Amino acid sequence: MTQIDDQTRLEIEAAAFRTLREHLMEKRTDVQNIDMMNLAGFCRNCLSRWYQEAANERGIEMSKDEAREIYYGMPYDDWKKGFQTEASAEKQDAFKKAFAENVGDKG
Numbered sequence: 001m002t003q004i005d006d007q008t009r010l011e012i013e014a015a016a017f018r019t020l021r022e023h024l025m026e027k028r029t030d031v032q033n034i035d036m037m038n039l040a041g042f043c044r045n046c047l048s049r050w051y052q053e054a055a056n057e058r059g060i061e062m063s064k065d066e067a068r069e070i071y072y073g074m075p076y077d078d079w080k081k082g083f084q085t086e087a088s089a090e091k092q093d094a095f096k097k098a099f100a101e102n103v104g105d106k107g
Helices: 006-027 033-040 044-057 064-072 076-083 089-102
Strands: none
Touching: 006 044, 006 064, 033 044, 033 089, 044 064, 064 076
């Protein structure tokens, strides 16, 4: 296995995160958060929450809305208006289960 120093590993992980963000925010805006949560157990909101939690752990005060705006590149309500579609009752029921299993009271 290739040996990578801690700083390089950190930079590679950050680059991978930026690429994931770009993919979800610019290349695949058609993929709905509800579908991501139902299939993978996380969505864009989880990624923004993880960003917020990492900032908070480092003593940087950041609200959920601030983290979402940083992650989405715009206010979350603007994102929803531009890209979110109506979800069926079945998808909403599946989401409730997936959210409870994967996020719980952290959301």
